[in-house]
Amino acid sequence: xxVIAETVRPHHTLWGDAFTRLKRNRVALAGxxxxxxxxxxxxxxxxxxxxxxxxxxxxxxxxxPSHGHLMGTDGLGRDVFxxxxxxxxxxxxxxxxxxxxxxxxxxPIGAFSAYASQRVDNLIMRFVDVVFAFPDLLLIILIRAxxxxxxxxIFLAIGLVSWVNxxxxxxxxxxxxxxxxxxxxxxxxxxxxxxxxxxHLLPNSLGPxxxxxxxxxxxxxxxxxxxxxxxxxxxxxxxxxxxxxANGYENIFAAPYLVLIPAVAVGVLMLxxxxxxxxxxxxLDPRLRR
Amino acid sequence: xxxxxxxxDLSTSFYTQDGVVKAVERVxxxxxxxxxxxxxxxxxxxxxxxxxxxxRLIAEPPGKIVSGQVVFDGTDLLKLSxxxxxxxxxxxxxxxxxxxxxxxxxxxxxGRQITxxxxxxxxxxxxxxxxxxxxxxxxxxxxxxRRRAKDLPHHFSGGMRQRVMIAIAISCxxxxxxxxxxxxxxxxxxxxQLLEMLHNLTKDLDAAIVLITxxxxxxxxxxxxxxxxxxxxxxxxxxxLAVYHDPKHPYTEGLLRxxxxxxxxxxxxxxxxxxxxxxxxxxxxxCAFYPRCSQAESQCGEESLDLVEVAPGHxxxxxxxxxxxxx
Numbered sequence: 001x002x003v004i005a006e007t008v009r010p011h012h013t014l015w016g017d018a019f020t021r022l023k024r025n026r027v028a029l030a031g032x033x034x035x036x037x038x039x040x041x042x043x044x045x046x047x048x049x050x051x052x053x054x055x056x057x058x059x060x061x062x063x064x065p066s067h068g069h070l071m072g073t074d075g076l077g078r079d080v081f082x083x084x085x086x087x088x089x090x091x092x093x094x095x096x097x098x099x100x101x102x103x104x105x106x107x108p109i110g111a112f113s114a115y116a117s118q119r120v121d122n123l124i125m126r127f128v129d130v131v132f133a134f135p136d137l138l139l140i141i142l143i144r145a146x147x148x149x150x151x152x153x154i155f156l157a158i159g160l161v162s163w164v165n166x167x168x169x170x171x172x173x174x175x176x177x178x179x180x181x182x183x184x185x186x187x188x189x190x191x192x193x194x195x196x197x198x199x200h201l202l203p204n205s206l207g208p209x210x211x212x213x214x215x216x217x218x219x220x221x222x223x224x225x226x227x228x229x230x231x232x233x234x235x236x237x238x239x240x241x242x243x244x245x246a247n248g249y250e251n252i253f254a255a256p257y258l259v260l261i262p263a264v265a266v267g268v269l270m271l272x273x274x275x276x277x278x279x280x281x282x283x284l285d286p287r288l289r290r
Numbered sequence: 291x292x293x294x295x296x297x298x299d300l301s302t303s304f305y306t307q308d309g310v311v312k313a314v315e316r317v318x319x320x321x322x323x324x325x326x327x328x329x330x331x332x333x334x335x336x337x338x339x340x341x342x343x344x345x346r347l348i349a350e351p352p353g354k355i356v357s358g359q360v361v362f363d364g365t366d367l368l369k370l371s372x373x374x375x376x377x378x379x380x381x382x383x384x385x386x387x388x389x390x391x392x393x394x395x396x397x398x399x400x401g402r403q404i405t406x407x408x409x410x411x412x413x414x415x416x417x418x419x420x421x422x423x424x425x426x427x428x429x430x431x432x433x434x435x436r437r438r439a440k441d442l443p444h445h446f447s448g449g450m451r452q453r454v455m456i457a458i459a460i461s462c463x464x465x466x467x468x469x470x471x472x473x474x475x476x477x478x479x480x481x482x483q484l485l486e487m488l489h490n491l492t493k494d495l496d497a498a499i500v501l502i503t504x505x506x507x508x509x510x511x512x513x514x515x516x517x518x519x520x521x522x523x524x525x526x527x528x529x530x531l532a533v534y535h536d537p538k539h540p541y542t543e544g545l546l547r548x549x550x551x552x553x554x555x556x557x558x559x560x561x562x563x564x565x566x567x568x569x570x571x572x573x574x575x576x577c578a579f580y581p582r583c584s585q586a587e588s589q590c591g592e593e594s595l596d597l598v599e600v601a602p603g604h605x606x607x608x609x610x611x612x613x614x615x616x617x
Contacts, residue, residue, distance in 0.1 A: 182393050182396070186395065188380065199398075205399070
């Protein structure tokens with residue numbers, strides 16, 4: 001007995017297990033590191049850059065990358081390197097906060113729909129279908145027209161058009177979890193429907209939701225870039241990768257790097273999030289637990 | 291001696307695309323305080339559905355409790371409101387499920403899953419509930435209980451999980467435990483340990499058990515009375531020993547003959563029951579066992595009998611056995 005008592009096994013928590021598996025996945029790890037680096041750059045850029053993002057210098061308009069300007073300057077003589085990392089702030093903020101709004105709307109609606117009676121569930125899901133079928137861009141333009149043009153309203157606009165997927169995901173998860181033995185066991189234990197939905201079913205559905213959100217962040221980043229590109233996104237002079245591409249486009253033959261640099265940045269960050277999402281999906285899948 | 295649980299004429303049906311499945315048909319049984327009874331029968335005969343009906347855990351739709359009464363401690367559970375039913379489940383009637391591997395929530399710690407019943411039904415504070423959970427885990431034989439309470443279900447083996455399920459079931463000191471094939475998923479040595487433990491624990495609590503099983507060996511050891519189910523009905527019931535040594539229904543005889551015995555020479559072949567259990571959708575009016583019965587008479591195919599007492603406390607629904615008794 002004393003021998004048994006002394007062999008203490010390492011204690012694993014659910015999320016600890018997932019993290020261990022995530023660390024083993026090199027591609028996902030690389031994605032995570034890229035995201036952290038971009039985030040770090042976005043945070044420290046005002047302290048290390050000698051330029052301000054809206055500081056114009058008409059003596060150095062459209063200069064190619066050099067010592068003074070690592071990534072050159074744009075059509076108004078602003079430092080592209082500085083603007084790129086300020087743009088990363090916008091992108092990361094849009095990516096994260098749009099998904100937070102998605103979660104805040106989608107999670108409760110999905111969970112409630114699965115918990116409610118069939119008629120209410122049907123009603124909610126048909127409403128979700130309508131939102132889903134409505135063209136995203138049109139809805140965003142509409143919301144922007146009503147709510148105005150601040151950066152927060154962009155979070156809200158993107159969140160308001162993309163919560164439906166999370167609502168559907170959560171509802172589907174909970175409906176299928178409801179059939180599992182442990183849900184029956186919890187009911188036999190005396191839990192009410194509300195209690196079981198919140199304490200047993202919702203936490204079990206979070207794995208796929210986290211993965212979905214990770215994939216949703218690059219979509220939101222791309223959406224913001226697209227909106228800014230067509231001029232209904234971030235208001236100048238605040239830099240965003242979308243506006244940088246749009247502005248660079250005017251001088252694409254004189255200074256192709258003006259388009260190239262922010263476009264590559266969008267691509268790399270999206271890819272990093274996608275890799276991380278892939279890794280998370282594998283890490284959180286209980287069937288792969290070893 | 292008043293019965294703790296009286297199930298009277300309980301019928302539960304499932305309304306499926308192919309027709310109405312009468313999974314449980316006019317089933318009646320009784321359990322006295324502290325008594326252990328067994329429900330025996332092959333897969334799909336309605337044992338589990340009858341237990342789920344008592345707990346009102348039949349999914350509606352497609353299922354529905356069509357008629358009957360479930361009188362527990364003087365109140366008909368089928369008439370209780372949802373909220374009152376929540377107070378019965380887990381607190382006064384607990385259930386142990388067949389599959390320990392899937393009956394625990396994979397993302398909650400074991401300790402948390404025991405304390406939730408304590409918090410819901412006994413109004414305990416979290417820290418007190420945890421102490422009680424640790425005590426319960428020790429009671430069901432889990433070493434290093436305080437440490438293990440922080441572990442998740444997938445850190446436990448099947449037998450350990452079933453111990454946890456038993457700890458959850460007895461946590462609120464229920465008067466009745468519905469054990470739905472509690473050891474079917476486990477290997478034989480663990481089965482014996484767990485049943486012995488369940489038996490002793492419930493004795494201390496003075497709780498009654500409805501033991502649902504298809505293992506006749508278990509029945510002989512623990513149950514005082516046996517109900518044999520076939521095709522959703524009870525075909526025979528009586529004191530365990532009487533049913534064993536002097537079965538009054540050809541189906542029970544068939545079941546007993548198909549169990550290997552240690553006291554018989556190995557050359558004796560097992561005698562399986564010929565044929566398949568009937569389709570519960572297309573059930574004929576006669577005795578459900580008629581097509582497979584070796585003693586069947588032509589009348590059996592037309593009309594089924596209600597249970598009739600053939601010996602003290604021993605009931606059967608078999609026509610030919612009755613005739614034989616009267617002769």
